[in-house]
Amino acid sequence: MSGAWRPVVPPAARPGDRVAVLSPSFAAPARWPAVHEQALRRLEELTGLVPVEYPTTRQLGATPEERARDLNAAFADPGIRAVLATIGGDDQIRVIPHLDLEAVLSDPKPFLGYSDNTNLLNWLWSAGVAGFYGGSTQVNLGPGPRVHDSHLRSLRAALLGGERIELTDPGESEDFGTDWGDPRALTETGDREPTEGFAWAGPARRVTGRTWGGCLEVVDWILLADRFPFPPSALEGAVLLVETSELTPPAHWVRYTLRALGERGLLAPLAGVLAARPPVSTFEHRPDAAERARLRAAQRDAVIETVAEYNPEAVVCVAVPFGHTTPQWIVPYGGEVTLDGESRRVFADYRRG
Secondary structure, three states, X not given: OOOOOOXXXXXXXXXXXXXXXXXXXXXXXXXXXXXXXXXXXXXXHHHOOEEEEOOOOOOOOOOHHHHHHHHHHHXXXXXXXXXXXXXXXXXXXXXXXXXXXXXXXXXXXXXXXXXXXXXXXXXXXXXXXXXXXXXXXXXXXXXOXXXXXXXXXXXXXXXXXXXXXXXXXXXXXXXXXXXXXXXXXXXXXXXXXXXXOXXXXXXXXXXXXXXXXEEHHHHHHHHHOOOOOOOHXXXXXXXXXXXXXXXXXXXXXXXXXXXXXXXXXXXXXXXXXXXXOOXXXXXXXXXXXXXXXXXXXXXXXXXXXXXXXXXOOXXXXXXXXXXXXXXXXXXXEOOEEEEEOOXXXXXXXXXXX
């Protein structure tokens, strides 16, 4: 192929439609059912959609073939109008070979997920079907006293169709919430701290492009598994999504991985890069505030400096909350995002047609 790749955004669901809630990676609902059940209630109450579980949604240890069977069933069922992942994990890469491409292409529908679900989003993107990065129910709908306004607005837009939305800084963020085994997880947030605002680099110009990328650790796996079947020209004018997981990889790893993307030719065609605010602490290790700020700044610099080396004309925005921190915006994957380097604003397009 030659030229930019342009996946099609599937039709929106409508209130009253049934949507699949699946565990393509780790079946977190089996371990923390109360959070899962609150997520299902909120999904129905806040969107009017009817969640439908499948055999592996709550099945720990389900094989890749079993998880793929549920995904194939959901994509093939004309009564299911969207598919949502409960959470990520670490082995969805083994599910991908068992997926039914014909079922997806005969009736495209929105898929929402992030983290390990980068595998599935990339597979759909490669088939010409756009999705949405974010929205895993166990993480973003189940915990806490309520669903954050930014997440809810983008969730409704992704599922039900919507307008072009400005992605703003919520002003606060947490790297992890209350332990899901604690009953307080249903009513309390984790420890939040003020955000630093978005960081911008590159030309002061406005660019709009279709997105690709995702969780950088998983992008690395996808490329090693040779599941990006396109030349660099497929990303002509695109916006690269970059975010890192709760594994909190160091800034030098981010730099090396982006450098490898650059050497493959995948940074040069881009119009822009949208990088998320990274988590820098875990349940097991929470550095003090100064060290957390230093770690975030180091990753910011790694992104900005590496992109500039390979594509100084790319507009870069860092610290947008669309990845593993909370609150989370859900952003198009294969749909359009606008980076306005002049006014320093970010917009995501959820419109259909």
